[in-house]
Amino acid sequence: QLQLQESGPGLVKPSETLSLTCTVSGGSMSSGRSYWDWIRQSPGKGLEWIATIHYSGAATYYNPSLKSRVTVSIDMSKSQFSLRLTSVTAADTAVYYCAGHSPDRGDFHWGQGTLATVSS
């Protein structure tokens, strides 16, 4: 059974960089679900897609509204992919979910999510 687990600091200061890692277990990162995603949800709000990376690392896709501040990367040797969000503000406080999906499918398989709070 494919499992995804987010990890990272729960508290980040304004203007600093939020770094999160997702560890994938129980399945392959290169077959079936081979696109790996970050999605967030601000308190009491809806879901917002942040970015996707192909398992090869050769393709990355970013939400235009966040593109200037976001970088995603992947480390297949560790079965992990990561998110970096720079220059954070209180508006970036959210539960961050990692997920995976198959090519041309909306079959997102979700991690449990991790709360990242931006506060001094």
Place this chain on the structure above:
Amino acid sequence: QTVVTQEPSFSVSPGGTVTLTCGLSSGSVSNSHVPSWYQQTPGQAPRTLIYNTNIRSAGVPDRFSGSILDNKAVLTITGAQADDEFNYYCVLYMGGGLWVFGGGTTVTVL
């Protein structure tokens, strides 16, 4: 900027039918948008119900179905139960690797 639209709320009587829609602020939803639906309880991760318009995820009862009607994606829940009270989100694939979620619909079974 493209906005994906959903009803903020929907109320249904027990045993009734829930019909949730997912549209575009400009244009029509088609199968190429691979519309997909997710169910979420506040504080928990979403669960994928339907993907690519009408494919049920493993373990999802056949009371849940997806379609496209009148230029919108539609999630239909028949025989509504108290257990169906969740927030429901749709997502549309906009091409170029980009996905846009709708604002979500809160379903209440009265």
